[in-house]
Amino acid sequence: MGNRILTIVGARPQFIKASVVNLAIKKDGKVEEILLHTGQHYDANMSDIFFKDLGVPEPDINLEIHGGSHGQMTGRMLEKIEGVLITEKPDRVLIYGDTNSTLAGALAAVKLHIPVAHVEAGLRSFDRRMPEEINRILSDQISNVLFSPTLKAVKNLESEGIRHGKDKQVYNVGDVMQDAARVYSAQAHPPDVSGTLPADFILATFHRAENTDDIDRLNSIVSALNRIHGEIKVILPLHPRTRAAIAKAGLEIRAHVIEPTGYLEMLWLLQHCSLVATDSGGLQKESYFHGKPCVTLRQSTEWSELLDVNANVLVGADENRIVDVIRSRLGQEISNDQKLYGDGHAAGRIAEILGSRRND
Template sequence: MKILTVVGARPQFIKASAVSNVIRKCHKEILVHTGQHYDENMSQVFFEELNIPRPDYNLEVGSGNHGKQTGTMLIKLEEIYIKEKPDFVLVYGDTNSTLAGALCASKLLIPLAHVEAGLRSFNRKMPEEQNRVITDRLSNILFVPTDSAVENLKREGIKEGIYNVGDVMFDAILNFKKLAENKNEIIKELALQDKEYILTTIHRAENTNYIERLKNIVEALNECGKPVVLPLHPRTKKYMTDYGLKFNDNIKVIEPIGYLEMINLEMNSQKIVTDSGGVQKEAFFMKKPCITMRDETEWVETVENGWNIVVGTDKNKILDGIMNFIPDKTQKNIFGKGDAAIKILEVLNK
């Protein structure tokens, strides 16, 4: 069986690291990197440190408006699909790479499998939400990570081809946690004290593209009085400059880092403050309190389980979360047993 996998952004590299290694034990995989993340620190380093096979194709699409980026991917992917004639196309998550990979497979009548299907924030203004909904509608096989994702699909009338396999990111955490423990040079370089710093990520367009939202986030971090480590996303860096915003000395701003270094920072942090979907889950896996700077989350289980609070970009709510949020519940096993990749392969084999 020939499976063509489309990836293009950091979370997808991490998920593919778990699934591709399992697939390649018994099937042929063609790996296509769209180039949606083109910065070396955001892309190339993941293939190296996670031992992901080198892409068979790199489309080098780069950044751009949604229409241009997705359209360019479609044109290039169609040529590859026709040439390779895969039995399945496999896509991950909710990026423009996911949408382009799904649309192209559907147009060419190639069976489509979506890993991380069924997630919903119920905010259709989010590009990611649009991509999720469309991809799920086009998919023949929907690999969902949680029970709530199953229910989301059923409410939308999708009742066939759904497989609750657990979360492939949990697979990745279990695979790489030991390696990550040895990536503590960054802790020493930044002179950080174990369990005394806040780890922060800011990258979503809904936060970076609006000055008031980004300003509130920056002011909350500046005023929290705690050491904060912030791997700065290129988009956020650009808008910080455009808006004339600056961080105080308690914020240690660093370049984007590799996955293993990020896991090391997460496991040694006191709390995590983020607008990332993936980092919310990683915080849960690491048993770290998470303060989510969004108006909603697709990972509702982490909130219901008491380890994540959604505060939007209200400065006072962010500050209160940093200073006072302490989970009051024991974690439940809600993301599977770390065998999602094996279950995905079993379904594809059938």
């Protein structure tokens, strides 16, 4: 039997995760990897720059599928991925996270009886209004090898009847994003912007549909960031969806707006900021890796262990609460000595497990 894996990525965080696993797979030398990019993130700053910055080979296949509703995007991806699987005949499909690309890859594979391995298995926000939550749950049910980043994620799977055994193999490998922070931090560099970046600043990002597509939430978050910017500068790498929503609503944003950054630039911003305010899942953890307090612009989080150790606070989209919590958390010291996400060598464990397997 061969050990040929088709890796499916489509969104910024997945490029970063796949980069460290790709390095580990090459080092292990027991797996042939084919990289498929669905095209879900198609802006050059959201996609191409990550392959260039991280030294990941250009995707072997790019489906260039983006835009449309969740159903439209997932359906188009499912159709195209199925065709690729029939042509390439991989022994396994490797998926990451919780995007439409993740679910489409898992569905296409299982319908062709191709085993699926899922990196970041078992994460739960327990908010099924989030499309990402549905993607996670379904992908875990479909997968037969599940790589969990935390013990809590393993327990989430157990509560849903997914346990390590003959039909499902569950491994608590740690978080590959901690690998990325370890591997790439020394290469971090400031973003290429006109003018001088402030010495003391808050790093803010928001892009989730729940915040950009709801005018009240959008207005509240923008107003809160404007108020904070009057006290300590706010640097805001502006996601294309957020930029369009702000323009459509006719809102004024007074933060220091910059273009979306590459991963190495984002690492620099994380290293030098005083606090992170975000609705991103990944940045909640990356804040912790870099010892920075995080304020999350959501009602729920899949990284609940950060709430348990007081490294993160959920503030939703309430303007006054956002402002008050940011003020109270500035200067807070965060210690990344809890080993919540492993030791920064998750990718090596994943590569070793994949390299030891054949068709299930």
